Amino acid sequence: MTPRQAKLVTAAEACGNAARTIEMDFPRSELDDPMTSPMRRELIASRQRDVAALKLAEASMMKLADxxxxxxxxxxxxxxxxxxxxxxxxxxxxxxxxxxxxxxxxx
Known part of the structure; x- marks a missing residue:
């Protein structure tokens, strides 16, 4: 593995870790919970878009490393x-x- 590929893999892992951290704090399951307030539901939906973007970044960087x-x-x-x-x-x-x-x- 070249130094450039190692940096890409490290960055991809950081994106994956960030996505998992956000997912733990703002789980998708709360979107379907009737007890979740509308404001919290909006916040979770926004954070889930962040999670999707981070997962896409992780996958993209891994492809670049490959x-x-x-x-x-x-x-x-x-x-x-x-x-x-x-x-x-x-x-x-x-x-x-x-x-x-x-x-x-x-x-």
Whole structure:
């Protein structure tokens, strides 16, 4: 593992730890609890969005650590051919927005 990859893994682990800490303090289960006040429910929903963002950051950094050259290639494409990069991102968004059942059938 290169020093850069080690730093990425360390950062990814920090994001994962932060997400777990927030999840412990603001558990998703409280959103469905009828005794939770509306203000607390809003706060929990906001913190759950933070958790989702941290988990995405963790996964992204781990992918970068696994294959840093692929990320560099993508950023090179963004700089040199922005329209091609935009087209790829549109396809990625479409793929991510598809329901999981459709994705399993396609695989």
């Amino acid at each position: 294959d840093p050259d692929a990320y560099a290639l993508l950023m090179d494409l963004r700089d040199k051919q922005p329209t091609a990069f935009t087209a790829i991102m549109v396809l990625v968004k479409i793929e991510l927005d598809r329901p999981a059942a459709e994705q399993e059938v396609a695989a």
